[in-house]
Amino acid sequence: MTGAGGNIVWQSSKVSRSQRPHEGATLWLTGLSGSGKSSLAIELERCLVADGHPAYLMDGDNLRHGLNSDLGFSDDDRRENIRRTSEVAALFADSGAIAIVGLISPFASERQRAREIHAERGLPFHEIFLDTPLAECERRDPKGLYVRARRGEIPHFTGIDSPYERPQHADIVVTPADGTPTQVAALVLRTLGLGPQGQDQEEDR
Numbered sequence: 001m002t003g004a005g006g007n008i009v010w011q012s013s014k015v016s017r018s019q020r021p022h023e024g025a026t027l028w029l030t031g032l033s034g035s036g037k038s039s040l041a042i043e044l045e046r047c048l049v050a051d052g053h054p055a056y057l058m059d060g061d062n063l064r065h066g067l068n069s070d071l072g073f074s075d076d077d078r079r080e081n082i083r084r085t086s087e088v089a090a091l092f093a094d095s096g097a098i099a100i101v102g103l104i105s106p107f108a109s110e111r112q113r114a115r116e117i118h119a120e121r122g123l124p125f126h127e128i129f130l131d132t133p134l135a136e137c138e139r140r141d142p143k144g145l146y147v148r149a150r151r152g153e154i155p156h157f158t159g160i161d162s163p164y165e166r167p168q169h170a171d172i173v174v175t176p177a178d179g180t181p182t183q184v185a186a187l188v189l190r191t192l193g194l195g196p197q198g199q200d201q202e203e204d205r
């Protein structure tokens, strides 16, 4: 495989995926600001690590402090934010880790591209939609961002004056009625077959 005008040549590893101790995957959490992505992602990471899976949380806010610190909230910058994060998540998944991504990721086309980046490499990818209505996100407003966005102090705020394209084919849809982040994390992990090892999972029901 060649790239960059033919001057870059792909170097293959001598470690096959089956030689790695764990099977990797990406759990991609999408939803409005305040929908509960970080809370669920933190619980997913906690449960997976407690159960012996290498798992790593990639939160949009945190990535924007480093890897994506040069990006703002224009449509193009959000696309680049999602593209870079997709690539990094795929690297983690390829290494045998479970990458837990929490990004608003408002555009269907970029979420589809994230899925394809994983599919092209044979890596499992699960889209989890935090389907929390805008009114509820605004009611929660833990960072006071919606109040400021409504005052016009934060331009291009998702759900206010920047679009959020609802997923049509998410693997899992979570609503506020599903319970606390701890309850939802357990449900998600059971659904994906990543629940506690060596336990009768019926016990949890």
Ligand SMILES: Nc1ncnc2c1ncn2[C@@H]1O[C@H](COP(=O)(O)OS(=O)(=O)O)[C@@H](OP(=O)(O)O)[C@H]1O
Residues within 6 Å of the ligand: 032, 033, 034, 037, 038, 060, 061, 064, 073, 077, 078, 079, 081, 082, 102, 103, 104, 105, 106, 143, 145, 154, 155, 156, 157, 158, 162
């Ligand atoms: N204009 C605008 N629109 C939406 N969100 C904004 C904006 N400005 C700052 N913030 C804060 O940035 C967090 C979202 O970053 P993401 O990288 O997840 O966004 S995106 O996927 O690129 O759309 C988001 O964090 P969460 O609340 O955790 O979603 C906000 O705290």
Ligand SMILES: Nc1ncnc2c1ncn2[C@@H]1O[C@H](COP(=O)(O)OP(=O)(O)O)[C@@H](O)[C@H]1O
Residues within 6 Å of the ligand: 031, 032, 033, 034, 035, 036, 037, 038, 039, 040, 102, 140, 141, 142, 176, 179, 180, 181, 184
């Ligand atoms: N399942 C839930 N039920 C009720 N409140 C929740 C739930 N998940 C998160 N929250 C609350 O909603 C707010 C936003 O959650 P957060 O995880 O920061 O969302 P996001 O990362 O999508 O911005 C926080 O105050 C959090 O405590």
